Amino acid sequence: MAAKIFMDMPGGVKMPAIGIGTWQVSDEVELVTALNFALEIGYRHIDTAFVYQNEAIVGRVLKEWFSSGKLKREDVFVTTKLPAQGVHKDRVEVFLKKSLENLQLDYVDLYLIHFPLALKHVEGGPPGPPEVDETDHLAVWKKLEEQVDTGRTKTIGVSNFNKIQIDRILKNSRIKPSCLQVELHIFLQQRELVQFCHQNGIVVVAYCPLGSPAFNKFLTKIGKDTARHPARPSRREDCQQTQKTTAQVALRHLLQRSIVAIPKSVTPNRIKENIDVFDFTLDAEDMKALDALDRGENGRICDFVHVAKFKDHPEWPFPK
Numbered sequence: 042m043a044a045k046i047f048m049d050m051p052g053g054v055k056m057p058a059i060g061i062g063t064w065q066v067s068d069e070v071e072l073v074t075a076l077n078f079a080l081e082i083g084y085r086h087i088d089t090a091f092v093y094q095n096e097a098i099v100g101r102v103l104k105e106w107f108s109s110g111k112l113k114r115e116d117v118f119v120t121t122k123l124p125a126q127g128v129h130k131d132r133v134e135v136f137l138k139k140s141l142e143n144l145q146l147d148y149v150d151l152y153l154i155h156f157p158l159a160l161k162h163v164e165g166g167p168p169g170p171p172e173v174d175e176t177d178h179l180a181v182w183k184k185l186e187e188q189v190d191t192g193r194t195k196t197i198g199v200s201n202f203n204k205i206q207i208d209r210i211l212k213n214s215r216i217k218p219s220c221l222q223v224e225l226h227i228f229l230q231q232r233e234l235v236q237f238c239h240q241n242g243i244v245v246v247a248y249c250p251l252g253s254p255a256f257n258k259f260l261t262k263i264g265k266d267t268a269r270h271p272a273r274p275s276r277r278e279d280c281q282q283t284q285k286t287t288a289q290v291a292l293r294h295l296l297q298r299s300i301v302a303i304p305k306s307v308t309p310n311r312i313k314e315n316i317d318v319f320d321f322t323l324d325a326e327d328m329k330a331l332d333a334l335d336r337g338e339n340g341r342i343c344d345f346v347h348v349a350k351f352k353d354h355p356e357w358p359f360p361k
């Protein structure tokens with residue numbers, strides 16, 4: 042089965058089917074080196090977020106590429122995300138402007154609501170655990186639509202929303218969500234949600250496409266229990282394809298389901314490996330074997346329960 046190199050989005054925007062993720066990379070040298078290498082070898086899609094605290098580094102790298110003339114702005118697809126503190130109608134524009142300033146860009150290609158819940162926001166407020174806040178997705182969405190009108194973002198979408206939440210926006214919006222970014226990999230294949238999005242013209246982007254092998258490191262860093270997240274076994278042996286690595290097989294499985302993937306790596310050979318997935322095909326038997334590894338909800342890794350009080354919020358998106 043063919044895998045597309047770009048996914049079509051509204052307004053003629055094309056999203057490259059493999060992008061580079063940047064979560065948990067806030068070290069300047071590490072991120073600059075990884076992004077420069079990725080751009081050198083042909084990556085044209087970068088995924089960042091306000092909360093990753095690395096937009097400014099992404100911005101400095103891009104500025105260098107644009108001012109040297111090696112790339113033009115329109116050559117690179119940049120996604121960033123509205124943090125939970127911004128999921129309020131009065132704060133959408135404020136946060137997008139902050140992100141654009143960090144990124145040194147006039148526009149992003151995709152602006153996503155990072156998570157369906159809101160946290161209270163106090164500008165320069167006291168440190169400490171943030172409190173959850175009420176949110177009204179339709180009012181917030183209208184503000185995102187306005188950001189398309191102003192040209193600050195080419196397209197808008199959501200992340201970590203469930204089918205009910207997306208459907209509510211679909212039925213009450215002038216500009217439809219163009220993208221859903223969700224956790225999606227071999228162990229959490231999200232078949233129903235993917236089908237619903239594709240039927241509604243929504244591009245699906247898989248985060249943690251490799252099963253986020255470093256997730257336990259993150260939980261340990263923030264002092265949380267890792268017991269519910271056992272290390273993932275290698276799975277290349279589950280299909281006949283032997284010329285490619287486990288990561289390449291996992292990414293190709295997504296591409297052949299018409300899903301975009303944004304693997305994160307700061308390791309050159311892995312960055313290269315992760316985009317070298319367009320010269321082979323998984324046959325029907327391999328696809329079937331990989332499909333069978335789906336564990337449904339038991340495969341979820343990034344469940345956000347590490348964020349205090351999220352789970353009790355009325356817009357909590359995942360099964361309780």
Ligand SMILES: NC(=O)c1ccc[n+]([C@@H]2O[C@H](COP(=O)([O-])OP(=O)(O)OC[C@H]3O[C@@H](n4cnc5c(N)ncnc54)[C@H](OP(=O)(O)O)[C@@H]3O)[C@@H](O)[C@H]2O)c1
Pocket residue numbers: 061062063064065088089155200201222223247248249250251252253254255288289303304305306307308311312314315343
């Ligand atoms: N919207 C959301 O809520 C959300 C949530 C989570 C993630 N994301 C986005 O999705 C991106 C990807 O997710 P993720 O970073 O959690 O997980 P991931 O891409 O599934 O896994 C990244 C991990 O896999 C390792 N890795 C990368 N390529 C590899 C390869 N070819 N072979 C073996 N190991 C490899 C990386 O190590 P090295 O870096 O050491 O090479 C890193 O530890 C994020 O960076 C972020 O941009 C979005």
